[in-house]
Amino acid sequence: MRHATDTDHVVAVATIVSRQRSLSSAALIGSLWGIGHTFTITVVGALIVVFDVVIPARLGLALEFSVALMLILLGLLSLTGITRRVTQALTPGHGPEGMHTHAHSHSDYVHDHPHGHEPGSHGHAENQTPLSRVDRWFGGLGVYQAVRPLVVGLVHGLAGSAAVALLVLATIRNPLWAVGYLVLFGLGTIAGMMLITALIAVPFAYTARRFVRLNHYLGVASGLLSLGIGLFLAYQIGLVDGLFTSQPNWTPR
Numbered sequence: 001m002r003h004a005t006d007t008d009h010v011v012a013v014a015t016i017v018s019r020q021r022s023l024s025s026a027a028l029i030g031s032l033w034g035i036g037h038t039f040t041i042t043v044v045g046a047l048i049v050v051f052d053v054v055i056p057a058r059l060g061l062a063l064e065f066s067v068a069l070m071l072i073l074l075g076l077l078s079l080t081g082i083t084r085r086v087t088q089a090l091t092p093g094h095g096p097e098g099m100h101t102h103a104h105s106h107s108d109y110v111h112d113h114p115h116g117h118e119p120g121s122h123g124h125a126e127n128q129t130p131l132s133r134v135d136r137w138f139g140g141l142g143v144y145q146a147v148r149p150l151v152v153g154l155v156h157g158l159a160g161s162a163a164v165a166l167l168v169l170a171t172i173r174n175p176l177w178a179v180g181y182l183v184l185f186g187l188g189t190i191a192g193m194m195l196i197t198a199l200i201a202v203p204f205a206y207t208a209r210r211f212v213r214l215n216h217y218l219g220v221a222s223g224l225l226s227l228g229i230g231l232f233l234a235y236q237i238g239l240v241d242g243l244f245t246s247q248p249n250w251t252p253r
Contacts, residue, residue: 003160003185004034004192008067008229010200012152013193015074015226016145017201018219019084021208029149030197031190036153037160038186042179044161049169049178055162057250061243063159064250068233070155075227078219086144163252 003009013033017026047053077083164185165178172178207215242248 001188001192001195004189004196008071008233009033009156009193010196011222011226011229012071012074012156013149013197014200014222015071015078016149016152017197018078018204018222020201021205023198023201023205025145026201026205027194027198029145030193030195032146033149033153033156033197034186034190034193036150036155037157037189037193038153038183040154040157041161041164041186041189042182044158045165045168045182046179048162048165049182050175055252057248058243060162060250060252061237061241061248063162065234065237065243066155067159068230068237070152071226071230071233073230074152075223075225075230078223078226166252 013030016033017029020026020029048055164182168178168181172181204215204218207218238244241250
């Protein structure tokens with residue numbers, strides 16, 4: 001859970017949830033980030049632990065540099081409004097003109113989806129109603145909002161897997177217990193990120209309808225923060241740590 005509070009993690013999810021209006025959706029986004037992070041931490045970390053894989057300094061720096069590039073991209077997408085437009089296009093409830101959303105029921109299942117009142121614009125046939133918990137959880141997010149934190153978590157996990165694996169090896173020599181440690185580490189990260197994203201989303205959700213201008217400024221601030229930290233990390237990793245020099249100096253952290 002402490003690992004979830006690392007600066008680059010918090011900045012990334014803050015940029016992602018800056019357009020959220022629901023704390024539950026924000027917490028779900030955090031859990032998706034944690035799932036992606038846990039997957040790469042566990043898989044790559046297990047390979048390092050079990051097979052004693054050695055990560056070259058330049059490769060380790062390159063993985064960390066990918067996080068810097070991702071933060072820069074998240075910031076630019078947020079500041080240019082591309083994130084908002086893509087989210088609206090791919091999120092349920094936003095559709096072509098004349099389409100809107102309201103709740104209705106099919107037998108014992110109540111849900112909502114965009115539709116119109118013209119012929120053929122209802123949205124789905126009566127027999128196309130997936131009665132599953134997954135549909136109810138993810139239906140309000142949309143594909144883009146669900147995939148984005150998952151991919152960001154995968155990149156973060158890839159960059160941090162070597163450091164976590166080395167930490168495990170320093171204390172646990174049994175490969176089976178070491179992999180178990182990685183799994184528990186990942187579960188803690190998921191829980192921590194769920195809490196953090198929900199807390200971060202509070203000011204965004206509160207100001208969304210009451211203080212629209214302030215909400216806009218908060219979104220801009222999160223984009224600038226992501227861009228600024230991404231540029232700083234790119235400089236630190238690329239030049240100070242030597243990724244783009246002849247003598248890379250990498251200390252997993």
